[in-house]
Amino acid sequence: MAKKSRSKNAGTAEKLPLYDGREVGPREACPCGSGKRYKACHGAPGGADLFVPRPFAGLPGECDLVALRELVPSATVPVRIKGHEERTVLLTTLLPLAAPAMARDSGQVWAGLQVQHAYGDPSREVAAALLVALEATGPGIVGLPGNPGPGPRLQDLIVDETLEITVHEGFDWWVSDVDEPESFAEALEQANDAAMPTARLTGVEAAYWTNVGTKEHLRWVMPEPEEQLLSALARLHVAGKDVLVEDSRLVGMFRAHGLLAPVWDLPVGTGAEVLEEPAARFKADLDAALAALAAGEELSAEERSARAGLANRQVTIRA
Incomplete structure (x- = not known):
């Protein structure tokens, strides 16, 4: 029986196509970064429809957005959002408390790129948090409690044709619109110490x-x-x-x-x-x-x- 079982399993463990001619096996780590095996994550029934292998494709500055999400400690990018062109909106690397997005006292809206939700499409995840923050009635942190499901992606929201990337030495921009920045001095010092030049x-x-x-x-x-x-x-x-x-x-x-x-x-x-x-x-x-x-x-x-x-x-x- 054991031999028969192993034979059966071997038949179902063939490599599964992922993208760009590369393949992933059912028992390998899911490429979305969830830490689960592919067969229990985006390789599960219906899961393959969720994973977007190149989530920032079609956006201006796609390569920079990938760098800001994965490699750069501190940077900001002002963007104009369709239907909200009058608002000041920043895409950022990392926000205080690793928040997905924030509605600020100043009226600005910030969305963090370095948030790992593992729902398969970072563009959709960032866009969902950004839209909630834009509709917020007051300042505060915006979370993403669950899978945002179908909806607008950053490609549907950003109207800019080019992006202006600003790399910062630290995270002083966290308090650039705060009346009493000294109250955040300790948290800011810790964040700045961790930021590599x-x-x-x-x-x-x-x-x-x-x-x-x-x-x-x-x-x-x-x-x-x-x-x-x-x-x-x-x-x-x-x-x-x-x-x-x-x-x-x-x-x-x-x-x-x-x-x-x-x-x-x-x-x-x-x-x-x-x-x-x-x-x-x-x-x-x-x-x-x-x-x-x-x-x-x-x-x-x-x-x-x-x-x-x-x-x-x-x-x-x-x-």
Whole structure:
């Protein structure tokens, strides 16, 4: 009986398609980040309809929004919301008490991106909290007590064609519209102490320098499809064109919300400013490699080996 049972289970444990040609097995962790197995979460009957593999696709600044949700400690983005254009609305990284959204005494509305609800569509979750805060009759924290279900997403609400990202040294903006900010001094000090110095490069999209104390990194969220991007990165690596500054090294990449974010280790003391020119040069080389591969050029044996190495150095934050 045991053999028969194992055989039956093996037949039902085939890989299940997820997206972009990648697959997930029923007993693997669900890519939504809930911590449950796929078969008990978005692989359950009806669950697959809930998971959105690339939730910020179609929004202006998709790559930056992924970075703000997963990589950047403190940043704000003013947005105009359809039907509420007169209101001051901020998308933010992290709010006090990790609140999903807040209606402020000043009349402003803030919505936090770094809230993990695990309902399968962060765009819908943030939009739901934002809409509740916009309709609030007074100031306060807005929660999301359960699955918001079908409804508007950020793509349906934001009317801006571009986003203006501001990266902050800490969280002093939490009290920018408060009459007595000293009453929040202790909480603010704790939050500021935990924020790693971070800066956004100005010459390329969604590239963020950060200092973690013992190291510095450049983490760069890129919009290209994963398979093409890996091949192009491998070609640049073999050509020695992935070294941004002396002693820097492309060490791997994160995968988050359907996008890859290559990560470079940098010598301590590098800073963000000196990365501008080499980052722009790398982007030009990357575009050329992508174009050549799209035109039908094949990877060499050495490039294929490098590609396999890069594929093995990936960490999924949010699939």
